[in-house]
Amino acid sequence: MKQALASIAALRRKRLAWPALGLLALLSLGLPAAAWLLPGAHAGWSLAAWLCSLGFVLLAAHELRQARRRVVEIRQMLNEALDALPASVEIFDAQDRLIAYNQQLQEIYPHMRGAFKRGATFESLVRTSLAQGRVPEASGREEAWLRERLQARRIPREPLLQQVHDGRWLRIQERHMPSGGIVGVRTEVTDMILEHQRLASTDGLTGLGNRRLFDERLQQAWQRSARLGLPLACVMVDVDHFKQYNDHYGHVAGDDCLRRVAQLLRGCVSRPADTVCRYGGEEFVLLLPDCDLQQARNVAQRCLDELRLAAIAHAASPLHRNLSFSAGVAAHVAGPDLAAQSLVEQADAALYSAKQTGRARIAMQV
Numbered sequence: 001m002k003q004a005l006a007s008i009a010a011l012r013r014k015r016l017a018w019p020a021l022g023l024l025a026l027l028s029l030g031l032p033a034a035a036w037l038l039p040g041a042h043a044g045w046s047l048a049a050w051l052c053s054l055g056f057v058l059l060a061a062h063e064l065r066q067a068r069r070r071v072v073e074i075r076q077m078l079n080e081a082l083d084a085l086p087a088s089v090e091i092f093d094a095q096d097r098l099i100a101y102n103q104q105l106q107e108i109y110p111h112m113r114g115a116f117k118r119g120a121t122f123e124s125l126v127r128t129s130l131a132q133g134r135v136p137e138a139s140g141r142e143e144a145w146l147r148e149r150l151q152a153r154r155i156p157r158e159p160l161l162q163q164v165h166d167g168r169w170l171r172i173q174e175r176h177m178p179s180g181g182i183v184g185v186r187t188e189v190t191d192m193i194l195e196h197q198r199l200a201s202t203d204g205l206t207g208l209g210n211r212r213l214f215d216e217r218l219q220q221a222w223q224r225s226a227r228l229g230l231p232l233a234c235v236m237v238d239v240d241h242f243k244q245y246n247d248h249y250g251h252v253a254g255d256d257c258l259r260r261v262a263q264l265l266r267g268c269v270s271r272p273a274d275t276v277c278r279y280g281g282e283e284f285v286l287l288l289p290d291c292d293l294q295q296a297r298n299v300a301q302r303c304l305d306e307l308r309l310a311a312i313a314h315a316a317s318p319l320h321r322n323l324s325f326s327a328g329v330a331a332h333v334a335g336p337d338l339a340a341q342s343l344v345e346q347a348d349a350a351l352y353s354a355k356q357t358g359r360a361r362i363a364m365q366v
């Protein structure tokens with residue numbers, strides 16, 4: 001029976017099961033009937049053969065129905081298993097036609113809901129996304145981008161990263177199956193990417209933003225200043241005689257000192273849009289949106305006052321017995337004839353002037 005079932009299944013695959021069964025039925029019914037009609041045939045034997053053949057045909061039809069039901073059950077189980085996975089999955093056959101996918105895929109791409117259909121080609125799905133302008137990196141060169149994407153899909157390679165409409169990040173892995181099909185798995189990696197971005201823009205020693213973050217924020221704040229016509233201020237802060245501090249207390253104590261200064265500076269700004277970064281070495285920078293020169297001066301003064309109150313010992317300082325720093329302040333409303341970097345340069349020039357005129361003080365832009 002097993003063999004019969006296997007043969008039926010094989011025939012089904014080739015879409016030959018029903019024609020074969022029809023032929024069998026014809027022979028089973030026709031031959032006994034012919035025997036019945038032949039002169040001299042024993043009517044009892046012919047009837048028995050006819051009934052046996054009929055029984056076989058009914059049994060085979062039953063087995064076929066069972067096999068079909070089993071196929072439906074297995075497909076349903078496969079779909080349930082795909083939906084239970086913590087990733088979105090799509091399976092394409094050797095002709096790159098979609099043969100299975102899960103709920104998660106539809107949730108990630110809600111705009112594609114109508115396009116995900118069994119039999120849809122990968123190319124048609126990508127074209128739907130392109131037509132809706134959902135692939136920013138393809139903008140302006142959609143056809144060329146599509147060709148590259150389809151070509152790359154044929155070669156096993158590193159996973160892709162993609163950011164979707166709601167800001168989530170996905171890692172897309174496409175695995176080739178021995179049958180020639182492709183399984184695409186999308187895993188959410190938003191936390192990992194955000195952590196990576198945070199680390200890339202954080203100063204390892206102090207936990208403040210680093211120079212890279214400052215440069216990014218400066219550009220954003222400068223554009224905002226130009227758009228709204230509001231001033232943007234920059235305060236450069238540099239610890240005085242820090243070389244002597246290191247020489248006297250050692251580098252590890254120097255690191256601790258920089259961490260304390262960082263914490264103190266962070267405590268001196270209150271608005272969420274304010275940014276405090278380590279600019280490099282013992283130099284820090286405050287970026288203060290919607291803040292004019294006088295307000296920025298007040299913030300710088302607060303920083304100096306707080307440091308004085310903190311009374312961090314600096315026995316080797318030629319100035320005082322406690323740590324001090326100097327600050328340079330600049331503020332501007334962004335305009336077409338002024339680059340963002342010039343704000344920093346002016347604050348830096350003011351800082352230089354504060355150093356030149358005795359340290360432990362604030363100097364304003366000239």
Ligand SMILES: Nc1nc2c(ncn2[C@@H]2O[C@H](COP(=O)(O)OP(=O)(O)OP(=O)(O)O)[C@@H](O)[C@H]2O)c(=O)[nH]1
Binds near residue numbers: 243244253255
């Ligand atoms: N401990 C420690 N020291 C650092 C770090 N980055 C820079 N420095 C030290 O900071 C010191 C800066 O020295 P200078 O540029 O001469 O400045 P200064 O001694 O503060 O003198 P003025 O700025 O002119 O008041 C150097 O000795 C650097 O080694 C750091 O991450 N940790």
